[in-house]
Amino acid sequence: MMKDAGAGGRDRPGLSRERVLRKALELADRDGIAALSIRSLAQELGTKPMTLYYYVANKDQILDGLVDLVFIEIATPEAGGEWKEQMRRRAHSAREALRRHPWAVGLLESRKAPGPATLKHHEATLGTLRAAGFTVQQTARAYSLLDSYIYGFALQEAALPIAGSEPMAEVAGPIMERFATGEYPHMVEIATQVVMQPGYDYGNEFAYGLELILDALEPAPADQEP
Amino acid sequence: MMKDAGAGGRDRPGLSRERVLRKALELADRDGIAALSIRSLAQELGTKPMTLYYYVANKDQILDGLVDLVFIEIATPEAGGEWKEQMRRRAHSAREALRRHPWAVGLLESRKAPGPATLKHHEATLGTLRAAGFTVQQTARAYSLLDSYIYGFALQEAALPIAGSEPMAEVAGPIMERFATGEYPHMVEIATQVVMQPGYDYGNEFAYGLELILDALEPAPADQEP
DNA sequence: AAGGGTATCGTACAGTGTACGGAGACGGAA
DNA sequence: TTCCGTCTCCGTACACTGTACGATACCCTT
The missing domain is CATH 1.10.10.60 (Homeodomain-like)
Structure with missing residues (x-):
């Protein structure tokens, strides 16, 4: 048929x-x-x-394909430009992609077959760092550090029930009742003074950590201990 | 009966x-x-x-419970000691726990009901930072940054097929064949000169990023932009 | 006309989480 | 003693999952 x-x-x-x-x-x-x-x-x-x-072939291949589709959405850095700006662009792009597809973060843990887009993306990122003067060792470390931060942030973002409009406030509320007993004062402190503030968006904190990391990364000499 | x-x-x-x-x-x-x-x-x-x-009540509660069991294994920081040392201990402890239970990382994405151990751990960590002089804002940011790095690193570690003995080498090998064509020179470079080196263990890279972050974190003034 | 590749699907099976209700053993109350 | 709840355990059944196996139909080449 x-x-x-x-x-x-x-x-x-x-x-x-x-x-x-x-x-x-x-x-x-x-x-x-x-x-x-x-x-x-x-x-x-x-x-x-x-x-x-x-x-x-099977559902696992579909999941592999999904992850690769997400990687397609992430801006590929170029070897030419300022490396910090390239990494910044890539990081923000990756975070946004992973926020559009929160399930992708959880999928990453179990995927073992990186797709072509994933490989190309990694290759381009490594190339940019190498071209900027990072040694092979430094490149590996910087890459690991940056990716860890990106994925970790995305993971935490995914773990927060986002829903539609108000990102927070209705999340922290129900939990708060449980420990109005004053058992978790610091969490309450954070929640009331930071998270539940009107215009607060956790996603904005991403830039803080990213800039801190980028400021501390430098290609040339640095680590004498191989 | x-x-x-x-x-x-x-x-x-x-x-x-x-x-x-x-x-x-x-x-x-x-x-x-x-x-x-x-x-x-x-x-x-x-x-x-x-x-x-x-x-x-259901399987989801079992998964929630599993995550909480993992958090029990993570060393709880104390408000008294040197905050950097406390955070260092906590970070290494967390990474080790997540390496012992790699599936926990993938679970984190979908959990919405933090258990008591999880809450206690968060509370203690926040308390240590606050006691060290971090403002509420700074605490939130530092916590987000540190946890993102920890979870992200654990996620990447979990994504690597660990198996039993040799952490790498048999992982990179089969993949390598596919692109012996020279399509991914930088990945090959990293693989041969770093990952596949005899004594290499990706887990050791964790300390590098952690120290970099800890060095850049400081409680008192810093960020003037609220 | 015969054969082979391409594409679609029906049926069936082992496995999943769990709703529903029942059954035995215990405690205390009458 | 009898009765009633509560605690603990479980049998059965249902809807759902991924997918192995094989059948079917179409087109193109020989």
């Missing part, structure tokens, strides 16, 4: 691995990664479950 | 929520978090699946 254009699904000018992954991305963003099943994905594509396995 | 001591399971002097969570931790460490199912957990405890639901 072969139902090409316009048989089952409405606008389906031929399935493809690309289309499957794109729809998976859309579904993950809309309903969360937990709701992304082969069956729901197939239905959304106007197909039957087993059809997807023609384009994808 | 009530089978108390020594009926079905061998050494089972009465089930308890604590025992359930402990066994879940053991199973997650041994077989991975994906293999932790209600059924397998029940069997390991010498019980039947539905019995667990007397001690736990």
